Amino acid sequence: MASQDRVIIFDTTLRDGEQALPQSLSERQKLQIALALEELGVDVIEAGFPVSSQGDFESVQLIARTLKHAVPCGLSRAVIKDIDVAAQALKAAEHFRIHTFIATSSIHVKDKLRKTFDDVLAMGVAAVKQARKYTDDVEFSCEDAGRTPIDQLCRMIEEAIKAGATTINIPDTVGYTVPTEFGGIITQVMNRVPNVDKAVISVHCHNDLGMATANSLTAVQMGARQIECCVNGLGERAGNCSLEEVAMAIKLRSKILGGVETGIIAKNIARTSALVSKICHEPVPSHKAIVGSNAFSHSSGIHQDGVLKNRETYEILTPESVGFSGNTMLMTARSGRHMIRECLRKLGYADDEYDLNDIYARFLKLADRKGQVFDYDLESLIFFTKLDEEDDTYHLEQMNVTSGTASVIPTATVRLRVGRRTRTESSIGNGPVDACYNCITHLTGVKCVLKSYEINANGAGMDALGQVDVTVEYEGRIFHGMGLSTDVIESSALALLHAINNIERAKKIHAAKKRPSRTVKAAAEQAAKAAE
Ligand SMILES: CC(=O)SCCNC(=O)CCNC(=O)[C@H](O)C(C)(C)COP(=O)(O)OP(=O)(O)OC[C@H]1O[C@@H](n2cnc3c(N)ncnc32)[C@H](O)[C@@H]1OP(=O)(O)O
Numbered sequence: 056m057a058s059q060d061r062v063i064i065f066d067t068t069l070r071d072g073e074q075a076l077p078q079s080l081s082e083r084q085k086l087q088i089a090l091a092l093e094e095l096g097v098d099v100i101e102a103g104f105p106v107s108s109q110g111d112f113e114s115v116q117l118i119a120r121t122l123k124h125a126v127p128c129g130l131s132r133a134v135i136k137d138i139d140v141a142a143q144a145l146k147a148a149e150h151f152r153i154h155t156f157i158a159t160s161s162i163h164v165k166d167k168l169r170k171t172f173d174d175v176l177a178m179g180v181a182a183v184k185q186a187r188k189y190t191d192d193v194e195f196s197c198e199d200a201g202r203t204p205i206d207q208l209c210r211m212i213e214e215a216i217k218a219g220a221t222t223i224n225i226p227d228t229v230g231y232t233v234p235t236e237f238g239g240i241i242t243q244v245m246n247r248v249p250n251v252d253k254a255v256i257s258v259h260c261h262n263d264l265g266m267a268t269a270n271s272l273t274a275v276q277m278g279a280r281q282i283e284c285c286v287n288g289l290g291e292r293a294g295n296c297s298l299e300e301v302a303m304a305i306k307l308r309s310k311i312l313g314g315v316e317t318g319i320i321a322k323n324i325a326r327t328s329a330l331v332s333k334i335c336h337e338p339v340p341s342h343k344a345i346v347g348s349n350a351f352s353h354s355s356g357i358h359q360d361g362v363l364k365n366r367e368t369y370e371i372l373t374p375e376s377v378g379f380s381g382n383t384m385l386m387t388a389r390s391g392r393h394m395i396r397e398c399l400r401k402l403g404y405a406d407d408e409y410d411l412n413d414i415y416a417r418f419l420k421l422a423d424r425k426g427q428v429f430d431y432d433l434e435s436l437i438f439f440t441k442l443d444e445e446d447d448t449y450h451l452e453q454m455n456v457t458s459g460t461a462s463v464i465p466t467a468t469v470r471l472r473v474g475r476r477t478r479t480e481s482s483i484g485n486g487p488v489d490a491c492y493n494c495i496t497h498l499t500g501v502k503c504v505l506k507s508y509e510i511n512a513n514g515a516g517m518d519a520l521g522q523v524d525v526t527v528e529y530e531g532r533i534f535h536g537m538g539l540s541t542d543v544i545e546s547s548a549l550a551l552l553h554a555i556n557n558i559e560r561a562k563k564i565h566a567a568k569k570r571p572s573r574t575v576k577a578a579a580e581q582a583a584k585a586a587e
């Protein structure tokens with residue numbers, strides 16, 4: 056399967072990745088992920104550990120029946136029954152791999168397996184021979200190879216290859232090694248195991264010291280040609296080597312890594328990452344390489360200026376190349392004038408229509424107060440000298456909700472203050488938040504579409520406040536809202552109202568801009584007068 060330059064991507068999200076989840080995945084969830092991995096261009100999919108439960112057996116069976124291009128694989132201990140069961144689960148596939156393993160480090164052999172190294176050697180050999188009865192694609196792993204004495208490791212590998220293993224996996228099971236050390240282990244295996252050319256050398260690195268990607272790539276430089284990894288770096292404890300990191304590092308730095316390549320289709324990375332995150336209920340950290348929400352985001356002035364002049368100043372790969380729609384530029388108190396002018400240009404303001412230094416000084420004050428400033432806030436700065444809560448069109452006066460189990464219809468009554476008047480509305484919904492939102496959209500008449508809703512505890516214990524953040528779309532623009540209260544339904548109502556008040560402010564500006572033969576300055580004066 057492997058040409059000299061091709062690194063096989065062996066994905067173990069469904070096996071090692073799943074081991075790290077608080078609950079196991081269902082058959083359907085596993086199949087969905089397996090199909091996405093196949094579309095991503097993964098070569099081998101380790102679908103599970105068939106002997107571990109009937110559910111996992113059936114998942115592996117279904118995946119083996121369904122895959123068209125990727126090779127399905129099942130894990131088994133060096134135990135005859137495990138191997139027989141794995142073969143049963145996989146046999147529907149035309150071609151499948153059995154992966155069998157046993158630990159070889161002294162601590163695992165003595166304290167966990169309670170055996171001698173010679174016992175383990177014999178068990179490994181017997182396991183490979185049993186697996187070869189079912190398939191000519193047999194992988195053998197020396198668990199905890201990173202801490203295994205090199206003489207014993209080389210001996211085990213030589214015997215496993217003699218017994219018929221076609222892939223030899225060298226795991227750094229506890230993520231203990233550093234790149235020079237791990238690279239040294241691979242070099243020794245390459246130089247000292249006489250029949251090493253009869254098998255593909257694979258690596259399986261854990262991230263306990265944050266070295267998984269570095270160790271895997273160093274191993275490739277030393278001759279390994281299979282990397283075992285998981286989407287989003289999922290996996291036992293601190294995770295496995297992250298698929299997207301090694302795939303993009305090999306794509307981008309192929310030359311320095313020896314001219315190697317993988318079959319990964321990079322533009323499918325973002326959507327696979329999102330799917331795995333959603334199905335596994337494992338959020339991707341914002342700073343995660345390649346797939347984190349901040350991976351292509353810039354918020355400091357010097358970086359934004361650089362990216363605006365040439366994005367390669369701060370972007371080593373494009374967000375589009377891994378399937379994102381583009382980068383993001385956040386406006387915070389760390390942004391500079393170049394970013395502010397760019398945002399106003401995008402909103403349609405010519406450079407001579409405003410005083411950049413004046414806007415920038417007021418932007419900084421707002422950013423210090425607010426944290427993040429959005430395009431509609433910036434536009435407001437042109438039209439209003441101050442942006443205060445009093446500018447809000449709608450204020451929440453009162454709110455009452457009823458909800459409960461099946462027979463109770465969630466109902467809300469909301470009273471808003473609009474200037475000196477109040478308006479009241481009652482509505483039902485599919486939950487108390489939905490009922491409140493129905494009231495608010497009726498009362499304000501603003502038909503915005505809820506795009507995202509996020510709820511978090513702000514603080515700890517009984518004093519924690521519920522913080523709700525929403526984004527809504529109104530006439531093609533995105534508006535944000537945040538609500539904070541000890542009552543999460545009230546936080547939700549306040550967040551939507553906040554977003555709607557931002558929409559109302561943008562509407563006023565839009566109306567002022569539309570008046571005929573007005574300069575921005577004149578329109579701004581007019582808008583400011585109207586607001587008094
Ligand atoms: C590094 C890794 O990620 S390894 C993979 C880890 N994944 C999993 O463990 C998930 C699947 N596991 C399971 O479903 C269960 O643990 C089973 C079905 C495999 C075994 O369950 P049980 O028989 O109840 O044993 P239990 O899990 O408590 O203990 C493991 C046993 O396997 C032995 N064992 C561990 N690894 C191996 C191996 N590679 N080959 C042979 N025996 C092994 C242990 O020494 C222990 O044996 P003992 O009962 O004689 O002391």
Ligand SMILES: CC(C)C(=O)C(=O)O
Binds near residue numbers: 071156226227259261
């Ligand atoms: C089963 C083996 C390959 C493993 O997951 C490890 O050693 O980390």
Ligand SMILES: [Mg+2]
Binds near residue numbers: 071228259
């Ligand atoms: Mg592992």
